[in-house]
Amino acid sequence: MNVKDIYVYIEVREQTALDVGFQLLSLSQTLKEQYAAKSIAQDVVAVLVGHNVEKHIKTCHDYGADKVVVVDHEVLNFPTTEAVTHALTQVIKTFNPECFLIGATVVGRDIAPRVAARVATGLTADATHLEVDPADDSRLLLMTRPAFGGNLYGTIICPFSYPQMSSIRPEVFVKVLYERPVVEPIRFDFSFTPKHTIEVLERKVKHKEGGDLKKAHMILAGGRSMANHVEKLQEFASSINATFAASRGLVESGKVGKDIQVGQTGTSVRPALYIACGISGAAQHTAGMENAQTIIAINTDPEASIFQFSHLGVVGDAVEVLKEVQKYL
Ligand SMILES: Cc1cc2nc3c(=O)[nH]c(=O)nc-3n(C[C@H](O)[C@H](O)[C@H](O)COP(=O)(O)OP(=O)(O)OC[C@H]3O[C@@H](n4cnc5c(N)ncnc54)[C@H](O)[C@@H]3O)c2cc1C
Structure with missing residues (x-):
């Protein structure tokens, strides 16, 4: 052929x-x-x-x-x-x-x-x-x-x-x-007669939590360990005009919806800045964010694999680190 x-x-x-x-x-x-x-x-x-x-x-x-x-x-x-x-x-x-x-x-x-x-x-x-x-x-x-x-x-x-x-x-x-x-x-000469095996009666646009991740210029994402601090992270994100996102770990905690999950089975993103707070850096997560222009990771574990993907890494409690940064904003 x-x-x-x-x-x-x-x-x-x-x-x-x-x-x-x-x-x-x-x-x-x-x-x-x-x-x-x-x-x-x-x-x-x-x-x-x-x-x-x-x-x-x-x-x-x-x-x-x-x-x-x-x-x-x-x-x-x-x-x-x-x-x-x-x-x-x-x-x-x-x-x-x-x-x-x-x-x-x-x-x-x-x-x-x-x-x-x-x-x-x-x-x-x-x-x-x-x-x-x-x-x-x-x-x-x-x-x-x-x-x-x-x-x-x-x-x-x-x-x-x-x-x-x-x-x-x-x-x-x-x-x-x-x-x-x-x-x-x-x-192209397209002729088509629907068989109507499926009939769409109505379309409803689903409201997405947290805006469009794909278009976000800055993203602040929280991991499983941030389950009790979601509001603080969201407040910090909005203070820097960043969109809030999550790892699957945080989604699994039930504190946020899957709409905002970044990764292989979530959304792939390419923001100018990605701040990963308390995210370990599993391959399924990094597959969705490794193309961000600048990645900052905050993690208590100095061996966390997220640091291999970061341009800047901070070893420490993410909530405390963000609290300190807030003083300078
Ligand atoms: C088929 C498949 C698809 C998947 N798809 C996705 C996907 O799309 N997206 C995704 O994210 N995951 C996905 N996963 C899950 C993935 O493998 C990981 O389990 C998940 O990413 C872990 O989330 P986490 O980093 O938030 O949690 P954890 O792995 O539990 O890591 C928590 C991290 O927080 C740190 N930490 C603890 N306390 C603090 C603190 N106070 N401050 C700072 N750091 C702290 C710890 O050191 C640790 O590194 C998928 C898995 C499979 C099998």
């Missing part, structure tokens, strides 16, 4: 194109360069799926798309499993991409395995690192993801079927302005 190009699903929910799609377009430009170094020409193609979505075409080019395939249909106004699976399957069967990347959002996680099964290929879910195999005669994508609860990293290849498919969580990669020239989009 003649396969070509790196395709990226751009998820649009009620007129908003999610950032993760743009992050994956930028990542794909890096992969394109790696292919180019082996004299393999690839384009980066955004697959823009939704209703009245052409306004997002320029942004796709801004963040790295060489071409945009538009799948526009009123049933796609909100991305339902049935419709988006059908749309992406049709796109793959029509264009035969070499690689296909999907943001591991709630929708992405739901549709990615379904699409992979329908086109009879493999899927690496929640990859954290992607690169083109440096071996001269190889076109393989090396897809690395945490395994065994984050204690091991496994690199997965998909050598016998196409596309080489991976889902990637939001904020694992950054979007980069490439400002590729805007070209006429490829308008």
Whole structure:
């Protein structure tokens, strides 16, 4: 089969194109360069799926798309499993991409395995690192993801079927302005008759505790040991305009909700500053915050592994340390 190009699903929910799609377009430009170094020409193609979505075409080019395939249909106004699976399957069967990347959002996680099964290929879910195999005669994508609860990293290849498919969580990669020239989009002829196996009667937006962690510029996070000091930490966080977050240890204490959990099974974040208070630094936690620009850790245990990830470490009681710092604010 003649396969070509790196395709990226751009998820649009009620007129908003999610950032993760743009992050994956930028990542794909890096992969394109790696292919180019082996004299393999690839384009980066955004697959823009939704209703009245052409306004997002320029942004796709801004963040790295060489071409945009538009799948526009009123049933796609909100991305339902049935419709988006059908749309992406049709796109793959029509264009035969070499690689296909999907943001591991709630929708992405739901549709990615379904699409992979329908086109009879493999899927690496929640990859954290992607690169083109440096071996001269190889076109393989090396897809690395945490395994065994984050204690091991496994690199997965998909050598016998196409596309080489991976889902990637939001904020694992950054979007980069490439400002590729805007070209006429490829308008995909999408016909779809819903089977109505599932009917959505109403959508309610869930109120998230503590604002949007992904967009936070500064985060102050508490660990299990802070269960009796949550209010103090929250007060300190708001005094420095930081968003309050938690490790799973603190979530398990029942004092805060899972919405604010950072880590492998929580949210991945990339703030300018991350202050970890009483967090041990388990791999599943650091997987979600190690990309912060500056990490400050406060922990009573000088051997705590969080210090290996920190730019600045303070050995001490987090509540006492914050109390001292407060005097200077
Ligand atoms: C499949 C899987 C997925 C997981 N996903 C996540 C995830 O997404 N996010 C996540 O966070 N975890 C996750 N975990 C759990 C993870 O392995 C750890 O158990 C968890 O991160 C520990 O939380 P903690 O650091 O708050 O608590 P602990 O490990 O109990 O550490 C508490 C720390 O507080 C320090 N301390 C005690 N008192 C004080 C004090 N007064 N001041 C300062 N420091 C103090 C201690 O020295 C210790 O280092 C996952 C686990 C599994 C198996």
